[in-house]
Amino acid sequence: MKEAPLSWVRGVVTILVTGPQTEMFINALAGAGIVIWDVKPVQGGLRLKLLLNDFYALRPLLKKTGCRLHITGRKGLPFVTARLLKRKFFAAGLLLFGIGLVLLSSMVWSVDVEGNKRLAAEDVLDAARQEGVFPFQWIWRMDSPDKLSRELTARLPGVSWIGIQRTGTAVKIQIVEAVQPEKRALYSQRHLVSRTDAVVTDIYAEQGRPVVGRNSRVKKGDILISGILGDEENTQKVVAKGEVKGLVWHEYNINVPLKTKVNAYTGERKDHAYLVLGKWAIQLWGYGKSPFKKSSMLIENNPLSWHSIELPIGWMTEKELEFNELTATLTSKAARDKGLETAKNDILARYGSDCVIKSQKILHEKKENGKVYMKVLFEVEERIAEELPIVYNQGE
Incomplete structure (x- = not known):
């Protein structure tokens, strides 16, 4: 016979029937309208399956035929529920997990802005927040996409169209900015x-x-x-x-130390691992005092994500790196070259990257107190023009 519909939901019992009149027992089941399936002969009897509700109607048939039964298997929702009820804490945890999963899937986790060029994304997100669209907002509390589109378009100047698209727990705001005429700078005479x-x-x-x-x-x-x-x-x-453009002369007073301290990493490190839950971090291992005399800390954050949504749970690792403090010594020539290079970079930063250093002349140089002191004159070709408004006299 075919398996009964929704058998897993209703519960299935596998039994082993033994006795001298097993065939009569099968006929009695058919006469009582009890559905059975997977009937297989085994040594000393028959193995078959039937629904849990029909199992309780077998006693009079067993007495009538003189057969005995032994339960060999149980499966289905009623048995799973019974096992869970025996483990109340596990069942409560499973229920809370299901409720939490439903609640988390009913919230907005991320709001992204696309298509904006002149308009700042922060301004769009601020306007969306005022309309009730922001991370950790309930999805069912949001207005329809058409209404949100109209309200945001009214709030944001310089926008011709705004589209709102929600995919799962992610909201995407698409911006089409209005074409504006190019603004020309206003110059005074x-x-x-x-x-x-x-x-x-x-x-x-x-x-x-x-x-x-x-x-x-x-x-x-x-x-x-x-x-x-x-x-x-x-x-x-x-x-x-x-x-x-014109030639301009700049005088620099330069001093460069002959000895500088540098940090050399040894390659040794100690890791501190944390489980991150929102704003809290729970340290899992890496306890104890630092084994290094000198070290620096490098922090790596690895939040969990689902598709493009970043979840408020993750992993953080603090890498404590050991280093030794070394002293580097420069020759007088190397210190001089370093000082000149620093001065040239300052000139380019101050007067424009298009200026040209035509020549340099060291006016004075001395070595004193572990430093090289120099006075240098640079000849630089640079832009020299600046604006001066024309002042009108009375009567003009």
Whole structure:
């Protein structure tokens, strides 16, 4: 016979029937309407399966036929439930785990923003939070995606369309920014003047009247490109534009120590492992005092994730690395080269990476108190123009 429907849910009992009239017992089962299956002859009897509810109706049939039975197997939901009820703490834990799993899958775990270029992602996330979209929010408390899209579009300026897409516990906010005309800088009428004393090496006037030429020596504040065109009777004030380069001299006082301390790692380390639960970290191993005289700490965080969602549980390892403090000694030449290189990098950082160091001259050098002292003059070609607004006199 075929297996009864939903047999696992209803419970299945496997029995071994023995006795002189096992065939009569099978016929009695059929007459009583009891469904059996997997009937197999074994030594001394028959093995078969039937539903748990039908098992309790076998006693009168056994008396009638003079057979005996022995239970050899039980499976199905009723037996699993009975075993769990015997283990109350395990059953309670399993129930709590199921409830926790349902609750965790009913919360928003991550909110991502895509498509934004001019608009800061923090501003989008802040507006979404005000509309009830943020991590650890209940999904059922969120409004429909269409309503959220309309509300966020109204809150965020410069946005033409916003799409809200929820996949499981992750929410994705897609931004389409409105096309805006390019904003041009507003310039006031001005001169271009020298910001320092220099010798002009190159001048290009895009707009305005050049006042100096190449190889001209200028002082700080001298006009390089004038924003006034015309003569005394007919004048026009414009925004002076252009580029002026000149030779400028910079004097540096440099001192470099001949001995410096460096950290050399030995390769020895001690690990401290932690289980991270939200904001708390529980140390699992790596207890005890540090075995190293000098060490530094390197921290590695490994949070668990599900798909693209980062869970508030993970693993943290603190790697304590041993090092020895060594003293490195420089020669006078190496200290001099190091000082000059540091000064050159400072010039490039201060006056632009396009400036060119034409020459350098060490004016004074001495070695004293474990350091090399130098006074160096650098000749640098750099941009020397800066803006000076044109001031109107009364009556103009």
